[in-house]
Amino acid sequence: MAAGRIRIGIGGWSFPPWRGVFYPKGLAQARELGFASRAVSTIEINGTYYSTFSRETWRKWRAQTPDDFMFSVKASRFATNRKRLDEAGPAIAKFLGQGMAELGDKLGPINWQLAATKRFDAEEMEAFLHALPREIDGLSLRHAVEVRHDSFTVPKFAALARKYKVAIVYAESPQFPCITKPTAPFTYARIMTARESLQRGLKSAELAKLKDRVSRWARRGDVFIYFIAAAKVRNPAAAKSLIELLGSGGTTAPRRLRTP
Numbered sequence: 001m002a003a004g005r006i007r008i009g010i011g012g013w014s015f016p017p018w019r020g021v022f023y024p025k026g027l028a029q030a031r032e033l034g035f036a037s038r039a040v041s042t043i044e045i046n047g048t049y050y051s052t053f054s055r056e057t058w059r060k061w062r063a064q065t066p067d068d069f070m071f072s073v074k075a076s077r078f079a080t081n082r083k084r085l086d087e088a089g090p091a092i093a094k095f096l097g098q099g100m101a102e103l104g105d106k107l108g109p110i111n112w113q114l115a116a117t118k119r120f121d122a123e124e125m126e127a128f129l130h131a132l133p134r135e136i137d138g139l140s141l142r143h144a145v146e147v148r149h150d151s152f153t154v155p156k157f158a159a160l161a162r163k164y165k166v167a168i169v170y171a172e173s174p175q176f177p178c179i180t181k182p183t184a185p186f187t188y189a190r191i192m193t194a195r196e197s198l199q200r201g202l203k204s205a206e207l208a209k210l211k212d213r214v215s216r217w218a219r220r221g222d223v224f225i226y227f228i229a230a231a232k233v234r235n236p237a238a239a240k241s242l243i244e245l246l247g248s249g250g251t252t253a254p255r256r257l258r259t260p
Helices: 030-039 055-063 087-094 100-106 122-131 155-163 206-219 232-249
Strands: 008-009 042-045 069-076 107-113 145-147 170-172 186-191 222-227
Touching: 008 030, 008 206, 008 232, 030 042, 030 232, 042 222, 055 100, 069 222, 100 107, 107 186, 122 155, 155 206, 186 206, 206 222, 206 232
Parallel strands: 008 042, 008 222, 042 069, 069 107, 107 145, 170 186, 186 222
Antiparallel strands: none
C-alpha cells in the first residue's frame, strides 16, 4: 500500500505578530496568503467558524495558492456550538453552501469542532454524523470531528466515527482529550503545544517524536497536521521545522520560499 500524502501547515494566515517574523518585513497584507501557501502545504481556514464568505472570496483564495496546495476548513459555530447536534442540518447546509466548492481540488477536510461543554450522546452524535454530506457540487468531502470533552473517550464514539468514515481529530493539547483511534482513511491532527520561548516552538526531541508519528500515520492514508493556538507566533517555525525533518523521507518536502 502506497504511503499517503503528508501536508503540514498552520491555522489561518492573517496574524499581525507574524509580520517581520514569518512574513518578510514590508510584505503587503494582501500577499500574505500567497507567501504562506509557498512555505507550508496546507492551511486551516479559521474565519469560517465565525463568518461566511462569498464565492468570489473562495475563488480568490484558490487563485492565490500553488497548484499542489490544499486548504482545510473549520466549520461554522452555528452548526457545532449548539445545544442539540441532531438539529444542525439546516446550519450544516448553509455552511457548506456558501461557495467553498470554488476551491475545487484544493478543498481538504472540514473540521467540525464541538464546544468544550458538549458531552457525548450516541444517538445525537450519530444523527449529526449522518447529516454530514459526502459531496457538494460534485466535489467529494472529507470530514473530521474535534471533540473537547472527556465523555467522548469511549469505544462507542470511535465506532460511530468509523461507521461514517469521519476522522477524530488528534488534538495534542494539555486542555483537551487526545484520541488516537484511526476511524477514517486520513488523519487530521492539531498540535497546540508550541512555546514562545523556543525558536522553533517545540524542542528537537518533540519534533523528532512527531516526525515518527506522522510517518506512521501516512502508512494508512493522507495526513493533515496543523500547528495552531498555543504560542501562535511560533507555529510557522514549528511547521517549517517538521517539513525540513521529513525531507526526502516523507511525502512533503520543503519548498523554496519566494515572495509571490
